[in-house]
Amino acid sequence: MRRHRLVAFFLVTYGISWGLPGLAFLLSALTGAFEVSLREYSPLMYLTIWAPAISAFIVIGITQGWVGIQAYAKRLLHWKVSWVWYVVVLLGVPLMNLLAAVMTQVTGGSWLAVPTIPISTFLVVALLKGTEGPFEEFGWRGFALPLLQRRYSGLRAAVILGFLWMLWHVPGFFVETVMTGAMQGNSAIVLLRLFIGGIAATITMTVIYNGSGGSIPLMFLWHWLSNLPYPWEARAGISLMQDVLGIVVAIVLVLALRRRYLGRENLYTDVTPGAPEPAWQKD
DSSP: OOSOHHHHHHHHHHIIIIIHHHHHHHHHHHHOSSOOOOOTTOHHHHHHHHHHHHHHHHHHHHHHHHHHHHHHHHHTTOOOOOHHHHHHHHHHHHHHHHHHHHHHHHTTOOOBOOOOSOHHHHHHHHHHHTTSGGGGGGTIIIIIHHHHHHHSOHHHHHHHHHHHHHHHHGGGGTSSSTTTTSSOSOHHHHHHHHHHHHHHHHHHHHHHHHHTTSOHHHHHHHHHHHHOOOTTBSSOSOOHHHHHHHHHHHHHHHHHHHHHHSSSSSOOOOSSTTSOOOTTOOO
């Protein structure tokens, strides 16, 4: 593990996320002694979603010990970044979501709706959403991305991570999870959209990540805002227009900022700043 931290991270992440639930489903089917659920907010669902973060801490703990864990944990408090990146995330994500809703409505869909849920209900749901997907970022962007950027350009690292990130999501479409019903239609098209959209999102997040000096909290915030059930939405799920806008934004960023944040320079590659790196590592 000391020599191949990145490989270990992905193996542990996939093992926890789908190996443990798979084993639980198998034992449940064979014995009938208990029921297994991966529905939203269930304990096993949290284990699945938090697996990247758990994996990152496991690998850091084994390879760098308590000093590494402390150094990594300090990055979770890295909120002091340029206000520009906060504007990009806090305004950009909701505005893109609203624009996708408007475009869907204009093209004959039924997305826009007058908000009907009480603000208190929305706030509760929003807080609960913050306990799910955003925690993935402690592993994907906090651990895997900087190690990938040691080997590859920012763009190539984003494409690789985006593919592996979406591959991790695939089983969630075939059992009843939070992903169920996110996209409907032909399975091949659904999966194609999943991978293309995920890679585009990862490119955008990589620009923000490198521009903000590797801020994990900012990635947490981006993921949280992306998952919110906004009051103006008439239905849940991922619209085609969201995919289209995400791809367009990613292309614009590649054309405009590739050299600055997606090339070989200005990349954030530290995982545990200040802590000694494992000997003989081959990330």
